[in-house]
Amino acid sequence: MKSENFQNHTRQLRFRMGTTLIGICALSVYLSCAPGPLQLISRTASDPEVSMPSVESLAEAGEILVSWGADAAADSYHLYRFTEPDGTGATCVYSGACLSFADHTVDLDRMYYYALSKVRGQMEFGPSTACPGVASTIRRDQFENDTREGATEHTYVTPANIFYYRDTYGTEIEDTDWYYINIGPRTFVTLTVRSLTNVTPRELWFMRDGQLPSLLSETAEPVLFNYETVPRRVYFRISVNKENYVGIAASAGGKSAGYEVKYVQSNAIS
Numbered sequence: 001m002k003s004e005n006f007q008n009h010t011r012q013l014r015f016r017m018g019t020t021l022i023g024i025c026a027l028s029v030y031l032s033c034a035p036g037p038l039q040l041i042s043r044t045a046s047d048p049e050v051s052m053p054s055v056e057s058l059a060e061a062g063e064i065l066v067s068w069g070a071d072a073a074a075d076s077y078h079l080y081r082f083t084e085p086d087g088t089g090a091t092c093v094y095s096g097a098c099l100s101f102a103d104h105t106v107d108l109d110r111m112y113y114y115a116l117s118k119v120r121g122q123m124e125f126g127p128s129t130a131c132p133g134v135a136s137t138i139r140r141d142q143f144e145n146d147t148r149e150g151a152t153e154h155t156y157v158t159p160a161n162i163f164y165y166r167d168t169y170g171t172e173i174e175d176t177d178w179y180y181i182n183i184g185p186r187t188f189v190t191l192t193v194r195s196l197t198n199v200t201p202r203e204l205w206f207m208r209d210g211q212l213p214s215l216l217s218e219t220a221e222p223v224l225f226n227y228e229t230v231p232r233r234v235y236f237r238i239s240v241n242k243e244n245y246v247g248i249a250a251s252a253g254g255k256s257a258g259y260e261v262k263y264v265q266s267n268a269i270s
């Protein structure tokens with residue numbers, strides 16, 4: 001049964017990546033993370049489960065961070081990187097028992113695809129489905145504000161960055177930024193959203209919570225209203241206008257960019 005599994009997995013691996021990769025990875029085990037004798041004795045009897053790695057784009061400047069969960073049935077892991085989602089340009093970038101790999105050997109602003117396989121004894125299970133990632137000159141924002149629930153409080157001025165990439169297959173890597181601002185009773189607040197690097201306002205959308213997004217412009221100042229008679233948190237989102245950002249009619253591309261949201265003034269609603 002196990003050898004049948006192995007043959008199936010090996011066939012899949014060869015089909016997707018050619019025949020030389022198992023050898024490449026087997027030679028490059030990182031000794032510092034290699035399993036000790038105790039782990040080999042105490043491992044479970046079942047086969048490792050093939051699972052996708054997590055890929056964090058723009059983890060640091062020039063870095064894609066790939067991580068995966070420990071599998072008690074695996075002795076070590078092989079991480080493969082492709083230059084195309086179909087498996088073209090495969091390289092084994094990591095082999096060993098660690099649970100993450102920071103990839104610095106990448107071209108900036110170019111999408112790569114990572115697939116994980118797990119090794120148990122002489123058998124390799126995988127690779128998994130590939131997961132895309134990209135690195136750029138900047139790192140992603142410290143705050144995790146991709147969702148409304150994780151919105152960052154905006155007070156006076158918030159410098160931030162944003163990124164969007166897509167490949168010719170339509171795979172997207174997208175950053176969206178949610179903020180909220182505390183607005184007093186029957187008050188409206190005026191903001192500016194200014195580009196800092198590599199982006200023009202017309203490449204960005206501004207969306208008031210629950211409304212349709214509108215394109216930013218060099219001159220427009222977004223306004224947020226609180227019509228209620230009690231203070232309220234008002235949410236808004238900055239995202240990229242994909243066509244303007246990548247280029248009209250461009251099937252693939254992308255970049256990272258910096259912008260700044262700034263409080264201008266608040267006024268009473270008359």
Ligand SMILES: [Ca+2]
Nearest residue numbers: 141161162177
């Ligand atoms: Ca961001």
